[in-house]
Amino acid sequence: AQSVTQLDSQVPVFEEAPVELRCNYSSSVSVYLFWYVQYPNQGLQLLLKYLSGSTLVKGINGFEAEFNKSQTSFHLRKPSVHISDTAEYFCAVSRTTGGFKTIFGAGTRLFVKA
Amino acid sequence: GAVVSQHPSWVICKSGTSVKIECRSLDFQATTMFWYRQFPKQSLMLMATSNEGSKATYEQGVEKDKFLINHASLTLSTLTVTSAHPEDSSFYICSARSRIENTGELFFGEGSRLTVL
Numbered sequence: 001a002q003s004v005t006q007l008d009s010q011v012p013v014f015e016e017a018p019v020e021l022r023c024n025y026s027s028s029v030s031v032y033l034f035w036y037v038q039y040p041n042q043g044l045q046l047l048l049k050y051l052s053g054s055t056l057v058k059g060i061n062g063f064e065a066e067f068n069k070s071q072t073s074f075h076l077r078k079p080s081v082h083i084s085d086t087a088e089y090f091c092a093v094s095r096t097t098g099g100f101k102t103i104f105g106a107g108t109r110l111f112v113k114a
Numbered sequence: 115g116a117v118v119s120q121h122p123s124w125v126i127c128k129s130g131t132s133v134k135i136e137c138r139s140l141d142f143q144a145t146t147m148f149w150y151r152q153f154p155k156q157s158l159m160l161m162a163t164s165n166e167g168s169k170a171t172y173e174q175g176v177e178k179d180k181f182l183i184n185h186a187s188l189t190l191s192t193l194t195v196t197s198a199h200p201e202d203s204s205f206y207i208c209s210a211r212s213r214i215e216n217t218g219e220l221f222f223g224e225g226s227r228l229t230v231l
Contacts, residue, residue: 036220046219101160101163
């Protein structure tokens with residue numbers, strides 16, 4: 001079974017400051033890793049994904065994430081946030097075989113202040 | 115590409131009535147679609163997995179007679195909330211997996227907010 005833990009439920013940060021949203025996962029099988037963003041009253045949009053290869057993954061809107069196998073982490077970072085980055089962020093894992101059922105973390109609310 | 119459209123975005127209904135929500139993949143074929151329910155400030159709760167041409171697989175605790183799911187084609191899945199009650203009020207989101215996509219990436223609809231009076 002897989003599980004995803006997002007360590008922070010809320011992250012307030014000032015505009016133009018860097019931010020890191022933390023995600024740890026556990027799985028007995030190999031997984032793909034994802035970060036999705038959800039704006040109010042909308043569905044989820046893919047920010048980035050890790051499938052294999054380079055552990056540093058770059059996504060949309062200036063976000064990047066680093067896969068750390070030994071620490072089973074996939075933290076999301078952005079060097080300088082904007083007000084428009086205020087949203088809910090979800091880390092997710094999906095098995096690489098056998099149905100691709102996706103497990104989501106509880107979400108982290110990023111609140112960017114002026 | 116990879117657009118999923120969900121309709122309606124908002125629906126208000128009276129208690130006891132049924133509501134149908136549609137989820138369409140507009141530019142790809144989706145062999146598998148997923149239906150989620152999301153409560154305020156919470157994560158997505160998977161309700162069921164819908165496979166084209168077969169019965170949906172429901173998660174534990176989800177009433178299959180209450181939440182009817184039909185996946186009649188490779189581009190359309192529907193969720194019908196039968197005899198809706200106020201406790202069914204929620205944000206319902208569908209997602210689809212592309213027939214040719216083998217990475218587990220999900221493409222999400224915009225969500226449907228159901229309010230039962």
